[in-house]
Amino acid sequence: MARIELNRLAHAYMPNPQSRADFALKEFDLTWDDGGAYALLGPSGCGKTTLLNIISGLLAPSHGRVLFDGHEVTGLPPEARNIAQVFQFPVIYDSMTVYDNLAFPLRNRKVPAAEIDRRVHEMAEMLEMTRELKRKAKGLTADAKQKISLGRGLVRDSVNAILFDEPLTVIDPHLKWQLRSQLKHLHKRFAHTMIYVTHDQTEALTFADKVVVMYEGEVVQVGTPDELFHRPAHTFVGYFIGSPGMNVLPCAVNGASARVGEHEIALRGGYEPPPAGSKIELGVRPEFVRLGREDGVPVSVERVDDIGRYRIVKAKLDGIPFSALMPEGAEIPADDARVRFDASAVNLYVDDHLWP
Numbered sequence: 305m306a307r308i309e310l311n312r313l314a315h316a317y318m319p320n321p322q323s324r325a326d327f328a329l330k331e332f333d334l335t336w337d338d339g340g341a342y343a344l345l346g347p348s349g350c351g352k353t354t355l356l357n358i359i360s361g362l363l364a365p366s367h368g369r370v371l372f373d374g375h376e377v378t379g380l381p382p383e384a385r386n387i388a389q390v391f392q393f394p395v396i397y398d399s400m401t402v403y404d405n406l407a408f409p410l411r412n413r414k415v416p417a418a419e420i421d422r423r424v425h426e427m428a429e430m431l432e433m434t435r436e437l438k439r440k441a442k443g444l445t446a447d448a449k450q451k452i453s454l455g456r457g458l459v460r461d462s463v464n465a466i467l468f469d470e471p472l473t474v475i476d477p478h479l480k481w482q483l484r485s486q487l488k489h490l491h492k493r494f495a496h497t498m499i500y501v502t503h504d505q506t507e508a509l510t511f512a513d514k515v516v517v518m519y520e521g522e523v524v525q526v527g528t529p530d531e532l533f534h535r536p537a538h539t540f541v542g543y544f545i546g547s548p549g550m551n552v553l554p555c556a557v558n559g560a561s562a563r564v565g566e567h568e569i570a571l572r573g574g575y576e577p578p579p580a581g582s583k584i585e586l587g588v589r590p591e592f593v594r595l596g597r598e599d600g601v602p603v604s605v606e607r608v609d610d611i612g613r614y615r616i617v618k619a620k621l622d623g624i625p626f627s628a629l630m631p632e633g634a635e636i637p638a639d640d641a642r643v644r645f646d647a648s649a650v651n652l653y654v655d656d657h658l659w660p
């Protein structure tokens with residue numbers, strides 16, 4: 305296992321990048337701790353695969369350095385990096401048995417036969433595939449084949465890191481949960497450095513101890529699921545994580561309060577005035593928005609969706625839309641509704657970045 309450092313890393317696919325927009329990855333520094341379980345989360349096209357390929361050595365970055373445990377590997381090919389990779393679609397040999405598929409990465413590295421046997425059986429047991437070990441991979445379901453791919457990625461104990469690129473895409477929804485918890489269990493057991501690429505927040509938050517969020521080629525936050533929820537570092541993180549995502553309302557700030565439309569909203573403390581001309585917004589998650597009749601700022605309720613234990617209320621404050629999550633049984637006034645934001649859960653954003 306290794307600590308992976310990315311040092312002033314950036315990548316442009318075009319030969320002479322002129323502006324920031326020409327970079328698929330904009331410059332950043334990032335360290336992945338040895339033995340950490342990370343998710344790399346972001347929407348399609350934000351640069352996740354580019355970053356993963358730079359770590360595995362499939363792609364040489366146009367700028368910056370990659371270090372494993374302090375040793376530079378930037379120019380090294382994948383086979384010299386000792387990394388295991390699991391892709392979206394199964395990469396297995398149909399004509400081989402499940403056993404031989406799992407044994408393949410170990411035989412390749414001349415691991416002694418007894419050790420191979422032990423590891424293959426251990427892996428098969430964890431993947432609940434012991435009964436299939438003697439079967440040919442051909443004819444197995446897509447789910448089973450992808451389990452074998454996962455097993456092949458995980459079977460070596462001496463890898464620097466294991467990279468997963470949306471590995472559960474082909475897996476049946478009801479099995480996804482099971483495989484994700486198996487992966488988490490395997491991480492606890494072997495403490496590999498794992499990087500799990502996904503655009504699905506549930507997958508990221510259930511698998512990872514730390515989530516790296518990317519947006520338009522930038523790493524916008526590295527944090528625990530709790531940090532991403534309570535202190536999104538960028539409006540995109542607030543919006544992308546959570547269901548519904550964080551409310552973002554344009555405002556002006558004046559010390560310990562913000563003006564939204566014609567109304568004053570209390571903030572958690574006093575803020576330095578943001579630079580003139582910047583875009584200022586208030587961010588508050590729907591979980592911390594309360595509607596009632598008694599006090600707060602007048603709003604119009606537009607729509608209520610019942611989702612079981614909660615109701616999602618869509619409302620407007622001076623024409624600015626926002627959502628509230630109201631618990632079962634709480635009154636939602638149709639007329640004369642007022643809103644209160646929990647001041648301790650209100651964050652301030654300047655040009656999309658969290659204002660400290």
Ligand SMILES: Nc1ncnc2c1ncn2[C@@H]1O[C@H](COP(=O)(O)OP(=O)(O)OP(=O)(O)O)[C@@H](O)[C@H]1O
Binds near residue numbers: 346347349350351503
């Ligand atoms: N070989 C390439 N040549 C030129 N541009 C590329 C190449 N591969 C990716 N890109 C561009 O780089 C950007 C990042 O793409 P990348 O595939 O890394 O994103 P992603 O987050 O993995 O997306 P997805 O989830 O859809 O796979 C995109 O704008 C994409 O069009």
